[in-house]
Amino acid sequence: MAADRITVVGAGFAGLTALRTLRKHAPDAALTLVAPRAELHYLPGTIWLPAGKRNRADLVVPLENFLRRERIGFQHARATGLSADGRILHTDAGDVPNDGLVIASGARFLRKLPGIEHAIIPCEGVDAGEAIRDRLARLQGGTLCFGFGSNPNEPIAMRGGPVFEFVFGIDTLLRQQGRRDRFRLVFFSPSQKPGQRLGEKAVGMILTQMQRRGIDTVLGEKPQRFEADAVQLETTRIDADMIVFMPGLTGPAWLDDTALPRSPGGFVQGDAQCRVPGFACTFVAGDGGSYPGPDWLPKQAHQADLQAEVAARNLLRTLRGEPVDEAFIAELVCIIDTLGHGMLVTRKGNDGRALPPLRAMHWAKAWFEKRYLRRYR
Numbered sequence: 001m002a003a004d005r006i007t008v009v010g011a012g013f014a015g016l017t018a019l020r021t022l023r024k025h026a027p028d029a030a031l032t033l034v035a036p037r038a039e040l041h042y043l044p045g046t047i048w049l050p051a052g053k054r055n056r057a058d059l060v061v062p063l064e065n066f067l068r069r070e071r072i073g074f075q076h077a078r079a080t081g082l083s084a085d086g087r088i089l090h091t092d093a094g095d096v097p098n099d100g101l102v103i104a105s106g107a108r109f110l111r112k113l114p115g116i117e118h119a120i121i122p123c124e125g126v127d128a129g130e131a132i133r134d135r136l137a138r139l140q141g142g143t144l145c146f147g148f149g150s151n152p153n154e155p156i157a158m159r160g161g162p163v164f165e166f167v168f169g170i171d172t173l174l175r176q177q178g179r180r181d182r183f184r185l186v187f188f189s190p191s192q193k194p195g196q197r198l199g200e201k202a203v204g205m206i207l208t209q210m211q212r213r214g215i216d217t218v219l220g221e222k223p224q225r226f227e228a229d230a231v232q233l234e235t236t237r238i239d240a241d242m243i244v245f246m247p248g249l250t251g252p253a254w255l256d257d258t259a260l261p262r263s264p265g266g267f268v269q270g271d272a273q274c275r276v277p278g279f280a281c282t283f284v285a286g287d288g289g290s291y292p293g294p295d296w297l298p299k300q301a302h303q304a305d306l307q308a309e310v311a312a313r314n315l316l317r318t319l320r321g322e323p324v325d326e327a328f329i330a331e332l333v334c335i336i337d338t339l340g341h342g343m344l345v346t347r348k349g350n351d352g353r354a355l356p357p358l359r360a361m362h363w364a365k366a367w368f369e370k371r372y373l374r375r376y377r
């Protein structure tokens, strides 16, 4: 019997974890990765680019060694569509037939806010971290504004954690450089309780930290537009020498040319087993999917990994005609780094914890990054 041909779309956290899991449980499967670059971009480490604690080479991992070791074929391409009930993936470099498919092509951010081009968008990864670093180096003083938005059609599709990390990290950096007094730092949010998905305790801790550090907050007002030198909220206008803004998320554009079921916010609909309903042998994992779960279900690398493992195992079960009953666990784990310390926040089931800033957590985050990336080097 010919080996199963399994295609994974996307070389991020979910895609690579799916490939490792597939290879572990199906040594003979013919695995193909479809992605625009054979590189893993370690987005959580970009918060340390402005302080020079990381550079591009630390965070962009070439995947040639990993692909060779794991015997994975690489299709240097972007997915553009899907036909034959998911058995043919269309790409800008030709069609890729498959017996099973894992969609892990991440999320796209909404660029709808007028003047968004004036903001630096941390979702853009390494480029954005470098842009923040370079802008800070040029500025002699001024006002630095930080905020994040959501997707009005799917409010859960947002990511605030890294914005808190940038604001705390830049505050620490400016203090270390002895020039904090020349800058005003402002955090703005439409919510009175920003970062609520992290839990009540974490929100309280974050706002207390802002107060202690002299970071101004403007809460409860939606941003209306960005200008070259200002953030215009509903009533408040904030002068800005740098704007760092994380917009709400939606699904990648290529999904528009597929018949895949979509959630209100534009993501691929997945079920608790990461199956795409109505499409046999087609699974989704990571930020690009919308899944049943608690209202704090995170769009995070850790959650993407948990979903990818389940998607891969369930796909193999489907191909073998076995029952598919493994559901992914909803779990939020993050360390909100402040450059010297870190606040550990966890949620699972009804349990939620948040620890105050600890030096050990800063080092734990750095240690985790090193250990995580080793497997792809």
Ligand SMILES: Cc1cc2nc3c(=O)[nH]c(=O)nc-3n(C[C@H](O)[C@H](O)[C@H](O)COP(=O)(O)OP(=O)(O)OC[C@H]3O[C@@H](n4cnc5c(N)ncnc54)[C@H](O)[C@@H]3O)c2cc1C
Pocket (backbone or CB within 6 Å): 009, 010, 011, 012, 013, 014, 015, 034, 035, 036, 037, 043, 044, 045, 046, 047, 077, 078, 079, 080, 104, 105, 106, 107, 122, 123, 124, 125, 161, 162, 252, 254, 285, 286, 287, 288, 299, 300, 301, 302, 303, 304, 333, 334, 335
């Ligand atoms: C600044 C920042 C800090 C963060 N910090 C943390 C943190 O501390 N902890 C945490 O858990 N999470 C963190 N996150 C979130 C985390 O990075 C994401 O949740 C994670 O990257 C999601 O993984 P993914 O595989 O779903 O998507 P991605 O990592 O975005 O990967 C998507 C992949 O799909 C590829 N792709 C896109 N379109 C196509 C296409 N058409 N065809 C083929 N391939 C395509 C992309 O090139 C990429 O390889 C952070 C994010 C940012 C931006």
